[in-house]
Amino acid sequence: MNNNLIQYIYGIADNSLILGQRLGELCGHGPSLETDIALTNISLDLFGQVRSYYQYAAKIQGNDTTEDTIAFLRKEREYKNVLLVEQPNADFAYSITRQFLFDMFHIELLNELQNSKDETLAAIAKKSIKEVSYHVRFSSDWMRRLGDGTEESNQRVQTAVNDLWVFTDELFHQTDADKAMVSEGIGVDVTQLKQSYYHKVSAILEEATIEVPKIEYFQKGGKQGIHSEYMGYILNEMQYMQRTYPNMNW
Amino acid sequence: MKNWPLWEVFIRSKNGLEHRHCGSLHASDATMALENARDVYTRRMEGVSIWVVPSSQITASNPELNGETFEPAMDKAYRHPTFYELPDELKHM
Numbered sequence: 001m002n003n004n005l006i007q008y009i010y011g012i013a014d015n016s017l018i019l020g021q022r023l024g025e026l027c028g029h030g031p032s033l034e035t036d037i038a039l040t041n042i043s044l045d046l047f048g049q050v051r052s053y054y055q056y057a058a059k060i061q062g063n064d065t066t067e068d069t070i071a072f073l074r075k076e077r078e079y080k081n082v083l084l085v086e087q088p089n090a091d092f093a094y095s096i097t098r099q100f101l102f103d104m105f106h107i108e109l110l111n112e113l114q115n116s117k118d119e120t121l122a123a124i125a126k127k128s129i130k131e132v133s134y135h136v137r138f139s140s141d142w143m144r145r146l147g148d149g150t151e152e153s154n155q156r157v158q159t160a161v162n163d164l165w166v167f168t169d170e171l172f173h174q175t176d177a178d179k180a181m182v183s184e185g186i187g188v189d190v191t192q193l194k195q196s197y198y199h200k201v202s203a204i205l206e207e208a209t210i211e212v213p214k215i216e217y218f219q220k221g222g223k224q225g226i227h228s229e230y231m232g233y234i235l236n237e238m239q240y241m242q243r244t245y246p247n248m249n250w
Numbered sequence: 251m252k253n254w255p256l257w258e259v260f261i262r263s264k265n266g267l268e269h270r271h272c273g274s275l276h277a278s279d280a281t282m283a284l285e286n287a288r289d290v291y292t293r294r295m296e297g298v299s300i301w302v303v304p305s306s307q308i309t310a311s312n313p314e315l316n317g318e319t320f321e322p323a324m325d326k327a328y329r330h331p332t333f334y335e336l337p338d339e340l341k342h343m
Contacts, residue, residue: 032254034275034286041289138285145278 005118006057007080007177008187010070011223012109013053014081017071018231019102020046021238022089031092038138039095045131052124072242076235077225080175084167086222086230093146093156097164100139104201105171107132108193117185140204147208154209161205162213169218171197256305257283259290261297267342269301277302 023043030036054067084102089095110132113125146153172194174182181187202212221227241248254276260269272291277283283302292300311319323329 032276034277034290037293038286038289041293141281141285145282 002060004177004180005186006060007175008181009053009057009121010080011175011178012113013050013057014079015085015102015106016046017050018079018081018234019085019098020044020050021234022085022098023095026089026095035092042099042135042138045135049124049128049131052127056120056124068242072239076227076231079227079231079235080225081222082167082170083219083222083228084164084170086228086234087164087167088230090160091156093153094160094164096139096142096146097157097160099135100143100204101164101168101201103132103136103139105193105197107136108197109188109190112188112193116187121186143204143210144208147205147210157208158210161210165213165215166217166219170220170222173220173223175223254278257287257302258305258308259287260301260303261291262299263296264298269299272296274305
């Protein structure tokens with residue numbers, strides 16, 4: 001059993017799981033019927049991708065591990081998502097900004113993951129890329145609309161960008177498992193994506209008349225399993241059914 | 251958002267068929283209307299092409315005038331092409 005590979009898969013898939021869960025919270029609470037459906041569509045896209053990753057991780061682990069035990073029965077420290085995706089839906093601008101900052105990374109990651117020596121990961125990446133291309137279009141479009149919209153929408157997006165910017169650097173950190181997978185030609189060297197990411201993100205922020213924050217200190221920890229205070233609440237809600245009614249099925 | 255104009259959505263379900271009206275939605279402009287239509291009306295693979303039209307651009311017949319508009323056609327069966335035999339190969343007629 002390749003533990004590094006499993007950890008690597010968690011590192012990718014947990015981002016989509018937690019972000020999908022955050023977006024799912026908006027079901028029935030979106031600012032309009034149309035955006036409500038759009039955001040939950042994205043959530044379902046992400047869950048679909050997560051299932052492929054977890055099914056693969058479960059197959060590698062064997063025993064009684066299933067996609068459901070991976071999704072619902074791990075402890076907080078065992079989730080390897082970045083801090084960015086845990087951040088709450090403070091308002092629509094936050095949800096869109098969080099999505100945008102993640103999508104711009106996600107698309108670059110999947111682009112590279114298509115070339116992985118691991119055929120399953122390459123296939124999942126290839127399949128997911130169409131969905132994520134749409135996510136990028138949706139979120140960057142909304143960044144421009146809100147940023148270059150009214151005084152209030154501009155100010156709300158600027159606040160969201162200022163607040164969430166501290167979580168962007170972590171996207172490009174490597175864990176030991178990441179490094180091991182990169183050296184085997186399976187993982188993506190995320191450090192190589194950083195420059196292009198900030199370049200593309202800044203270009204869209206500029207179109208959106210949003211100022212790019214200039215900060216030196218960045219938050220990190222999620223990739224090591226050290227999460228923000230929000231994570232416990234997210235897991236509490238997400239895991240409730242499986243923990244209350246073990247082995248329940250739909 | 252409640253001030254967003256209304257758009258009518260037309261979806262072509264597959265190539266060769268015409269676009270059909272499938273509903274309406276709110277959006278601030280045409281681009282957003284297309285994206286919203288994609289999310290609201292094509293989630294289950296309903297379409298290969300989308301048209302959106304501002305509802306305000308549609309001129310509708312007056313339902314109060316339905317009598318004089320439509321009823322005169324009711325008793326003119328000879329206008330229906332039902333006296334022809336259609337070949338079996340002909341689809342979508």
